[in-house]
Amino acid sequence: MESKKTTIIDIAKQLNVSKSTVSRALSDHHSIGLRTKMRVQQLAKELNYEPDQTAIFFKQRKTYLIGVILPTLSNTFFASIVSGIEDVGYNKNYTLLLGQSRDEEDREKKIVETMKDHRVDGILISMAKSTYNYEHFEMLKKNNIPTVFFDRIPQMQDIHFIASKLESGMLEAVNLLVKRGNKLIALINGPEKMPACKERYEAYIKALKQNKIKAEEKYVVHTDITVEGNNAAMKELLDLPKRPTAVIAFNDYVAMDVIHYAKRHKVKINKDITFISFANEAICNYMDHPPLASIEQFPYQQGAKAAETLLELLEQGSDENQKNFRNILLPSQLVVKVTK
Amino acid sequence: MESKKTTIIDIAKQLNVSKSTVSRALSDHHSIGLRTKMRVQQLAKELNYEPDQTAIFFKQRKTYLIGVILPTLSNTFFASIVSGIEDVGYNKNYTLLLGQSRDEEDREKKIVETMKDHRVDGILISMAKSTYNYEHFEMLKKNNIPTVFFDRIPQMQDIHFIASKLESGMLEAVNLLVKRGNKLIALINGPEKMPACKERYEAYIKALKQNKIKAEEKYVVHTDITVEGNNAAMKELLDLPKRPTAVIAFNDYVAMDVIHYAKRHKVKINKDITFISFANEAICNYMDHPPLASIEQFPYQQGAKAAETLLELLEQGSDENQKNFRNILLPSQLVVKVTK
DNA sequence: ATAAGCAGCACAACCGGTTGTGCTAAATAA
DNA sequence: TTATTTAGCACAACCGGTTGTGCTGCTTAT
Numbered sequence: 125m126e127s128k129k130t131t132i133i134d135i136a137k138q139l140n141v142s143k144s145t146v147s148r149a150l151s152d153h154h155s156i157g158l159r160t161k162m163r164v165q166q167l168a169k170e171l172n173y174e175p176d177q178t179a180i181f182f183k184q185r186k187t188y189l190i191g192v193i194l195p196t197l198s199n200t201f202f203a204s205i206v207s208g209i210e211d212v213g214y215n216k217n218y219t220l221l222l223g224q225s226r227d228e229e230d231r232e233k234k235i236v237e238t239m240k241d242h243r244v245d246g247i248l249i250s251m252a253k254s255t256y257n258y259e260h261f262e263m264l265k266k267n268n269i270p271t272v273f274f275d276r277i278p279q280m281q282d283i284h285f286i287a288s289k290l291e292s293g294m295l296e297a298v299n300l301l302v303k304r305g306n307k308l309i310a311l312i313n314g315p316e317k318m319p320a321c322k323e324r325y326e327a328y329i330k331a332l333k334q335n336k337i338k339a340e341e342k343y344v345v346h347t348d349i350t351v352e353g354n355n356a357a358m359k360e361l362l363d364l365p366k367r368p369t370a371v372i373a374f375n376d377y378v379a380m381d382v383i384h385y386a387k388r389h390k391v392k393i394n395k396d397i398t399f400i401s402f403a404n405e406a407i408c409n410y411m412d413h414p415p416l417a418s419i420e421q422f423p424y425q426q427g428a429k430a431a432e433t434l435l436e437l438l439e440q441g442s443d444e445n446q447k448n449f450r451n452i453l454l455p456s457q458l459v460v461k462v463t464k
Numbered sequence: 465m466e467s468k469k470t471t472i473i474d475i476a477k478q479l480n481v482s483k484s485t486v487s488r489a490l491s492d493h494h495s496i497g498l499r500t501k502m503r504v505q506q507l508a509k510e511l512n513y514e515p516d517q518t519a520i521f522f523k524q525r526k527t528y529l530i531g532v533i534l535p536t537l538s539n540t541f542f543a544s545i546v547s548g549i550e551d552v553g554y555n556k557n558y559t560l561l562l563g564q565s566r567d568e569e570d571r572e573k574k575i576v577e578t579m580k581d582h583r584v585d586g587i588l589i590s591m592a593k594s595t596y597n598y599e600h601f602e603m604l605k606k607n608n609i610p611t612v613f614f615d616r617i618p619q620m621q622d623i624h625f626i627a628s629k630l631e632s633g634m635l636e637a638v639n640l641l642v643k644r645g646n647k648l649i650a651l652i653n654g655p656e657k658m659p660a661c662k663e664r665y666e667a668y669i670k671a672l673k674q675n676k677i678k679a680e681e682k683y684v685v686h687t688d689i690t691v692e693g694n695n696a697a698m699k700e701l702l703d704l705p706k707r708p709t710a711v712i713a714f715n716d717y718v719a720m721d722v723i724h725y726a727k728r729h730k731v732k733i734n735k736d737i738t739f740i741s742f743a744n745e746a747i748c749n750y751m752d753h754p755p756l757a758s759i760e761q762f763p764y765q766q767g768a769k770a771a772e773t774l775l776e777l778l779e780q781g782s783d784e785n786q787k788n789f790r791n792i793l794l795p796s797q798l799v800v801k802v803t804k
Numbered sequence: 805a806t807a808a809g810c811a812g813c814a815c816a817a818c819c820g821g822t823t824g825t826g827c828t829a830a831a832t833a834a
Numbered sequence: 835t836t837a838t839t840t841a842g843c844a845c846a847a848c849c850g851g852t853t854g855t856g857c858t859g860c861t862t863a864t
Contacts, residue, residue: 131820142844147822157842177581179820182522183849196547198764203543207536210564219578220562224550238559241517380750410720412752424538471850482814487852497812519850523819
């Protein structure tokens with residue numbers, strides 16, 4: 125068990141050459157003679173030499189690390205995104221530094237600091253719910269650390285971001301519902317503050333308009349995404365004088381709850397009321413009464429695309445990074461779960 | 465926009481002091497006078513000085529990085545584990561380096577190399593399915609990189625590991641089934657090569673024995689965890705001359721499939737045949753006919769414990785690390801889903 | 805008044821590589 | 835044969851900090 129790692133200097137001493145010679149010999153520099161090259165390389169192998177990357181990183185100012193900051197991994201959506209990021213990074217020899225903000229602004233800020241301290245080459249962020257102050261994002265800009273936001277985008281000018289465009293999926297959903305004869309289409313949306321909520325609402329309104337259905341406020345209800353909140357939202361809809369014939373739920377989990385609730389209240393799923401939701405999680409495939417369809421947002425692809433975008437930024441000069449800001453919106457897509 | 469980062473030398477020059485003085489002033493060393501300390505610290509603030517961690521890491525031979533290597537994040541179980549690891553690491557100022565082996569031995573090896581290159585302080589690994597050669601693990605040992613294995617443990621001597629002990633949960637499961645009058649208890653196990661599979665089998669045999677039930681080979685079937693495999697396994701059991709009255713499934717996903725299959729074949733769930741499974745995923749709560757119970761393995765806690773263990777190893781000397789090997793088995797626990 | 809002690813700081817080595825420059829000897833050209 | 839090139843290597847600076855040692859000048863004790 126060799127006690128210490130062998131360095132370039134150890135090799136230099138044993139061979140009575142200078143350490144620069146060793147360095148160049150190992151990197152196959154032309155100004156080193158074949159004989160010495162061989163000797164160095166062989167001894168390096170014998171001594172099990174491995175360059176100290178921290179020294180190299182230190183010298184080259186490049187770490188091959190990319191920071192990933194997101195609310196939590198305990199969420200299939202984000203976990204898939206990270207999975208995509210890692211795959212892309214792996215192929216280009218980048219390693220992920222991971223931090224969960226837990227949706228807390230302070231923790232997010234501290235993680236950003238840590239990432240900067242570790243001199244990551246770039247950062248991918250999905251913002252915490254509670255983040256209202258953007259100074260840590262501004263700081264990244266000032267420090268010229270390439271940053272790409274994904275999914276949860278801050279309201280800032282001149283940033284790179286990538287997100288899923290719900291519009292396309294929502295339109296498909298409404299089209300399908302209308303084609304099946306639905307005219308009273310309700311929306312169970314999430315917490316009003318969330319950008320994702322606002323986006324769904326706008327897409328919903330737009331899709332209705334395209335189908336020449338006039339939107340009615342009472343058919344849009346909100347849930348805080350707890351079981352109780354979900355049930356309450358469904359109750360609200362069921363209590364309406366004219367029940368909706370279709371419900372678009374904030375996501376699959378909400379859909380599961382409200383479907384469960386509706387069943388308990390004698391609603392025939394996808395007959396009396398047709399359900400459609402967001403995310404297209406695997407769970408849907410195992411439900412006895414899954415929603416008719418779910419709008420897939422392709423988290424893995426989103427993560428992969430975000431990583432690719434960041435890596436492109438890294439390859440080009442830092443001047444370019446502050447110019448052409450990439451604002452990428454990936455289309456979502458309706459996936460029909462129940463065919464019959 | 466300051467073009468370059470300010471260094472300790474910039475400060476030293478402007479104040480006409482040596483860089484060592486600046487360094488010590490910033491770290492509040494006692495041998496520096498109050499006046500200079502103040503001057504240095506103020507200028508440092510003005511110039512927005514931030515120490516270059518890569519230089520410090522390089523000098524101190526400590527990175528505050530811990531590597532996490534696992535098959536995939538696209539799996540609730542592993543994602544939760546990482547979530548637990550990150551939380552513990554965060555509180556002790558460690559950051560995670562993440563790599564997915566995708567269950568490929570080569571990729572696992574390459575990731576281990578990368579982690580070592582990045583001079584992580586320690587590593588947490590859950591082994592890839594296909595890993596049969598352990599030389600990269602041995603290498604970690606030789607290089608004195610503290611390593612803790614979790615969940616998927618290699619068959620090696622003298623390693624630290626942490627895993628979930630299925631025995632306790634399995635015993636609870638069988639006890640419950642027997643209490644409810646079941647005597648023909650089947651096991652739908654996973655791929656025979658997987659250690660998790662072997663462990664379930666042994667726990668199953670042991671639990672039966674404790675309940676004085678004699679195990680019959682035909683009541684133990686295997687699935688490759690595909691939908692088809694799951695259905696085939698269930699078919700095998702239903703085709704038996706004497707159908708089992710209870711089935712313990714490899715995990716919740718398998719359970720969902722086989723329950724689905726059984727229902728299609730007129731089996732009354734948890735009446736004709738009682739189901740119990742592993743993992744206790746959230747999905748169970750949304751099924752119309754969930755298994756009677758599921759054996760929870762507390763992945764988040766497992767991750768947290770693994771991280772704590774590694775951090776303890778980091779705090780003690782490297783001599784100690786190679787002596788008292790921590791083999792921790794966390795008890796699993798039966799969670800009853802259906803109360804009526 | 806002088807020696808001893810200590811506060812306060814500078815100098816330099818070090819971590820392990822990379823890289824620009826310069827020296828020496830052999831090879832080639834004049 | 836002498837001048838010029840060039841191959842092959844050594845030397846040293848550098849990246850940005852940390853840390854051991856030594857020097858200076860003031861304060862205190864004798």
